Amino acid sequence: MFYYRICLIKLVMQSLPMLNAFNLELISTIPLNVAVGIALPYTGASLDVAQTTVNARYASSNLNLSVTLLFNRSDTTCDNSDINGPLLLTEYFNTRAYGHCAAVIVSGCGGFLMAPYLAKEWDVLLFTNGWVPPAVYNHIATPTSLGMAGSIEDSGSALLELLRFFKWFHTTILMEFSNGSSIYDQIYNAILSLLARYRKYDVLRIERVQYSTKDEQSQKIALQRASDRSRVLMILAPTVVVVRLLDKDIFRSVLYLTTFAPEGHAAGDVNTLLANRSMTLYGTKAEKGIQPLDLYPIRETYNSVSLFAALVNQSLNQDKNRTLTDVEICSGKRLKSLVVNRTFDFPSGSVFIDANGYRHIDLILMTFNNASGFHQRAARYNSLQQTYILDKNVTIEWVGPAVPLDVPACGFSGLEGRCSDQGSTSAVTAGVATVTGLAVVFLTFSIILIRRLKSHHQTLEKRPWFAVADDVEPMLDPTTGESRELFLRGETVLIENCGRWTFRGRDVWISNVKLSASTTDFTDQRIVTIFDMVHTCHQNNVNAFLGLITVPSTISVLLMEAFGDKGSLRDLLNEEPVSREFQKSFVQDLIQGLHFIHTSKLRKHGRLTSFCCIIDKHFVLKISKLGHEHLREIFGVDESQQEGPHKTWKNAMWAAPELVASKAYETDSHSDIYALGIILFETFTSLSLSETISLLSEKVPSPNFPSDLVPDSVLQWIVKCCDMEPVQRPTIDVVQEELFALLQIRKQDNLMSRTMRCLEIYASDLEDKVDERTQDLLEQRRLCDLLLEEMLPRVIVERLRANEDVTPKMFDMVTLFFSDIDGFGDFALANSPYDVIAFLNQVYSTLDVLIGKFDVYKVETINDSYVVASGLPIPNGTAHARAIAFMGLSFLKAYSESQFHGTTRLRVGIHSGPVAAGVVGIRAPRYCLFGDTMNTASRMESHGEPGRIHVSPTTADFLKTEIQLLLTPRGKITVKGKGEMETFWLESRQLTVGC
Template sequence: MLLLLVALLAAETACAPGLVRLSVIVPADPAITEQCLPVILPCVELGVENVRSSGLLPGREIQITFRNSKCSSTTGPLAAVELHNQTDAFIGPVCDYVIAPVSRYSGVWKIPVITAGGQANHFQYKDEEFPTLTRVMGSYRSIGAAMTVILSNFNWKVVGLIYHNHGLNSSKGNSKCHFMLATVFTALGQSSMHRSFNDSATPNDFKNLLLLVSKSARIVVVCADPLTVREILLVAEELNMIDSGEYVFFNIELFNRNLTTKPWYVPTDTAKRNERAKKAYTALLTVSARTPNSQSYLNFSNEVKSISKRRYNYTFGPEPLSTFVTAFYDAVLLYAIALNETLESGGNQSDGMAIARRMWNRTFTGITGEVNIDSNGDRITDYSLLDMDPVTSEFKIVAHYIGIKGSLEYVPDAKIHWAGGRTTQPSDVPECGFDKSLCKTMPVYAILTIVLSSVVVVLAIGSAFIYRHYKLEAEIASMTWRVYAHEITHFGKFKGSMHSLVRKGSQQTVFSEDCVSLFGDLRGQMFMPTAIYKGTQVAVEIIRRSRIELKRPLLLELKRMKDLHHDHLVRFYGACIDPPNCCLLTEYCPKGYLQDILENEQIKLDWMFRYSLMHDLIKGMAFLHHSDIKSHGNLKSSTCLVDSRFVLKITDFGLRSLRETAGSMEDSDSYAYWKKMLWTAPELLRLENPPLEGTQKGDVYSFAIIVHEIVTRQGPWANLPEPSIQPRGKSPQFNHSEIVEGVKSGGLRPSTTGICCEEELSALMRRCWEEEPADRPDFNTLKATIRKLNKDNESNNILDNLLSRMEQYANNLETLVEERTADYLEEKRKCEELLYQLLPKSVASQLILGQSVVAETYDSVTIYFSDIVGFTSLSAESQPLQVVELLNDLYTCFDSIIENFDVYKVETIGDAYMVVSGLPVRNGLCHAREIARMSLALLAAVKSFTIRHRPNDQLKLRIGMHTGPCVAGVVGLKMPRYCLFGDTVNTASRMESNGEALKIHVSPFTKEVLDTFGTFELDLRGEVEMKGKGKMTTYWLLGEKKVVSGDTGLQQQQQQVLQIQPPPQPPFTPGSIPRFQSNLATPTSKSQANSNHKAVTATTPLLQGDAA
């Protein structure tokens, strides 16, 4: 008859307009499961009839199609494949291994699947695998939650689990009890003793299981069919586990089988075993799905039983229907409600995905009462706790587990009867322990052992405390935080420096007072001094003290600051206590102060970034409040920094006795004095001597003011309330002192009216600046609130967020690039000028253009060599620094003189000085005259030169010069040098080495050229033996004749030999020339020469007579 009805219904037209097609796929054989076609179909039919009679789907008829799944993972999915083009929703399947593939396919077909089965945990992953699955009887997880609450209610923590499972080689897979107790095992912390048995288990197997579990648990949870549970309890009674009253058994029976009758009674068993079973069941508590006891539910149960008997020849027992059966009635009703809402909103009947989502996260009234479906499409299930009444020997409900509340509610006047005649509940652990070890009497040696062990432990603990104390003292004494002045090096000059650097050539200070501003915009921005410490750029906070007294509290605080590390706290590198360079070194954050960012209108801050700043600030303060520092005391937007990764970091905490030295000297009438108090809590303002370190509740108040700044971006207290307390004649705008007084007197706060932010954020600000400190939340609470407000952005791609922020700063970076380009061009010009001093200008220009410099031959040049007579002995008698100062002073003087002549200084090596004229730019025969005049000028200058460390000694300069051809070119790629080659160079060197002190030795070739000018006075020296040259006739250059112009305009030469007498000039002293901080004999600009020293020029008439 059933198969005939199925065939007739399947033959009906499936595509009629206004037709809703439901396909029921469940097993037909009641022996497989209680949720079979003869049981389910009456519930579905009654549900369809209710929908039709209530007009829930006007204009639509519902057609029901049935298929037998046989609980087979093959037959069930094939039935779904056959019907999926002819159905709008699947009712069922009920077996897990059928639900899994059918639900996966339905997700692709977008067909809703509504079932009272599928309670395994894996079916909770809706979005990934089962997007259209709705479970109207919830999940096994709810059973785990219910058992946890029930056991906690009795204060039972140690539990054993015994359950039925199919064999390892069974094609059925794991049983429902396996999946069910797996959730209980997980909910109990995966610490319970658990054992399973298969279909072939015997009473002897049950005995072994109980003996094994009894060694570690008194509370035993059992999951099996009713007859198996009865056999297990009979074995427990045989083991005296019932009469002792020390054991409690829980049975999880979801289908209410024989619960309202006498499950212990089996008519085919003996009377004796039935009596034993009756006694055993006194130790059993049963957990079952909650079944309504209303009259309407009883009527519905009777009607289902009647239809099942009449149409499908199936007979129910006397107990009410399980909610696992009647849930299919609720499934039809739930689908009809969701379909109706979808159609009313303009949706399509075939859009199963939309219909499924309308079934989720809702509450409706079904035959079982109020049905709650959570946001994951699973019913929030209630359960009942039943106990056997010893008088009637029937199970009665004593308590209900309310799933939506997660609590256990007892039935009025109901109580639990404990086995073995106990009046109180048993303990989950025996008084002496499971192995009786807790009650053993201790022998004397054991007591002695314990006493000695205790003494050892006490000594060890005491030693640990002593060691810890001395270790702490050693760490304090080691002063790992200390930074020495020589470890802090100067950082290069930054644009936006608040202090000019020391003049070039003077000695540098220990740390740079250069300051960096945010985003290159200097107007209205704050600055931070920076320096380099161990290769890292650090921020420098100067301590305005001439001396710091290191007492233990300060040393301890410095150590704690050094040990404090957090992502949102500025790292403390150390402190320098070397006067006058006392300072604190902290982490440098290149983006600058939060106050700068907020007040810079060019920087766009979206709400995600603002919440991120607030969250960073909260995390930093929460960590600070739980550290040894305890509180900040000076929290404001100007003590919050932003690093290169846009992470907010808090600074200016701790070491308040050092930091407040400068601030304590501020005038009470100054602008800065009142402005810094805008973030201070009212209770601190009222104190005459508030604590320097502040309070934690005061920090929360300061945080609220900063949040207001972040929201308004107009500075602190930008949005003031209406000045109802404004004094007469005053401006409606408060000044800083009035604001502080208003806060101090109570009541004045920034206005949150009209600001653009969420109401929750406004409420948070108002809570944080409550007048009573105890009413303000702590930072852990604030962290949860901000995370909730920013929940939509927490899962966003952080890379996209960072890229968005980088785009916001693009405009500022363009301006910065322009400024840096101008700086680069200026530095390039300076480098070129320096290169022109190192190399001839024509040669340097070729190198700058990347051209190669080809060596060039010059037919006639004059080369000058000089050295200092007795320099070796002078160096031996002087300190190295004195020798350096001597050469630096001498060559600074020489360099200032040779600038007045057409010559090029080739190099200096020790006391040797080499100059050439006639190259790289040829000057005819004038090179000899230029060198001669320069030599006379240098000789005159040397005679008035004073040696700084030996002022009474005369510096004896020896000069030689020679004229001839040479080759010149650039040698080397790194540090290229312009070098001269040829015999002329050697001859000039021989002229110098064979000369005499304070005389100018001239070769005959140079004399020949000088004679062409007719102005130079030379004296024959005679023949001199030259190394490698033989004998050579040489001359002394004495001076140059003075040229006198007549009235007729004709130039006549009047020769008059003058005695050696340099022109009047102040004596040359090294102190009158600035120290030259460079490599020795490096050319310098004329501005660096002694301004008081009169340079000897080519027009200065000099004769060298007396020296001959």
């Protein structure tokens, strides 16, 4: 299915091998045939030129860099490339690059979200030449990744700081409809995240309006709607779209924000090389007036290659003795440690990379100079300090006398304040400025000149959210396999859930809302107003309203919302209890969504239930059915007159007491808080719907409410939310602040980050447990080793532990010590077995303490016999006899001076000669000695006398030169099995303990 397109390209791009060269490889998953600015037709020349440059630069260091391109020629979309890129990379790395010095470069297409985790597993450095969404790279999850183009959050901060700098607090974001994953969607989400996290942005009021680039009417409508609420528009779009949206003369007054443009001779040379090589390799030519290094994907691709070579060179220089392998030299963690919190100089300018691996990019604010006809620098944005520094020599030429006001003197309508008497004025023009960007991949935003459109009573057909029945495709009924009919005749219930449908290729949920009989033409401006507001409610925890369809010949409308793959919160709770982390995540989403609604122009939801809380495929809770209650209030539908199998809202458990008590009482934010309390109770109890209804029907949440299933601290807030008096219920701001603190919820958290944090804590705890168990294991191993060393010589234990053979070995000369306790037989007969054991323990413990002072090895104890050897298992030359002699004298002295010896005395025999030694047995193995020397030593002991050391002539020959020892001839004696032997008594001239 997949194939490499690297053979020919690698031959062209790779330099000739050098003898004794240090080879390093940069592997690219940048796609070829995807029509985006980061694809190889635009960035491929950077790889080629940079490779040639670094090989020439580091020729003296014998560095040889090659670049490998991995792509699937059939990939024509980012989605395809994101799937195939990691697969190609994994296959190539495991078969061709494993064990070599390598790094990886990826782009926004080609699996840049998966690649960092592969790089972490392989411990290789990874470069990204495109913007990285916030919090994707960090030193824990992606310890080997670098975002060379910076973070999207940096750009979002630059936008918000510009608004604060000029005191433009009311802003509308204008952007194209998309699937929610475009670069502009990511910028928008980053802005929302910054607004939620930092109090300094609390003064900003930012809303979003969307349009279609293929529909000029939708663009006009978007501009009109934006002008209704602000004079400051941030247009997130390619420059060509901004030009199409704006008047030509106004676009000449644009202020645009761009990355720091490189200047100087070095940049010019590189630009020339890049332009020529791009034309040769891919036939790609830059737009007029734009240099290759002006475009950040090209610039950062070039910088990535240069930086990789520089880091490897530095790593090599730090290992001058070459103690590290090639893989260790190019370890991703090692190389990243050399790059973070440092500034590097490239032909395109200086680059600072922070501790998480993000590059921080300074931006330039450009303004048009009418006199010269060119743009000039007006200010510089310092991304580290998040401040703008104006150029004192440049004056911004505003469209108007001064900096545009945040709120015009005549209001956004142009008919407010001092202009209120101009009610018949057809249009009001406000002079403002424009801020936009340069290239397709750059952020663009603008403050534009807007004329109020005259028609306040546009029909539904002109609204971007209006749809027709042809846009909706039926889905097969899973039970019958047949398509369902869209419009149901004769339906009498107020809300009839039509279920799941497909709208313009997207799964949606359609609800049938029945209006009053007086509303048949759908031209009521209130409908337009309501759904204009609902359609602009874009927040991660508010379900997207996608469109409205009128039902022919009926008084119903069909409302379409995004489909929740996991059903509603109530459905999820009915299935099985949810974990505490899921509970916290759902509570966070619910409160944040309700907070957004209460602070929007809608001010309330009105019919909040756990059925309205839908769960998407990522387990994110979203509040749905926004605007339904507003429609009911506008058209005065009396629910009591409706028939149906279900109870009406005011009889449901989520309805506040004041709604149940009075038909005239309208829903508000207080009733939403009551419903929130009930949903919190449902979430933390995880009871089924019937169990919840049964419990709540008996007793409304109060200070004495049963709390076995709900944490006491949470129950207190449920009780406050369900207070019988509406004004006593807390606001959503208070609920959010207090409950988030109570449950330790951070606003920037989500289920994934919370789960990852739990996994990190678990991993940390597991590491601690592993360390603890490892220490226990080491301690037990130490004790085991001590026990083994008491049974076997240490050198034998080490050989056994290393799985080495322990074959029997012949020792040419050793000295053996045999001792026996004279009188032990009589002692054993006169005492109990317990006393005998205690006596022997005292004897052997005393001797065991002394044995450690001499170069000897305790062989064994048999009954009252004690056997020691010297000269094995490690030979010690001729010192074996001396060691045994001094040890024997120490034994006699210690035994005679002990309190326990009584009438017994120690009898000792010593002999020297060859022996064979080896380990015998598998269970309870022993180190045993064999040979005639053992027999002779035993005979020396048995033929000796109590309290004396009997020495053979062989041993005596070794001891004759020891001046501290006295050898007294015993004469010839007959030894059993040996015949006559001339033996000696060993005594000490002056006893010295030690050897």
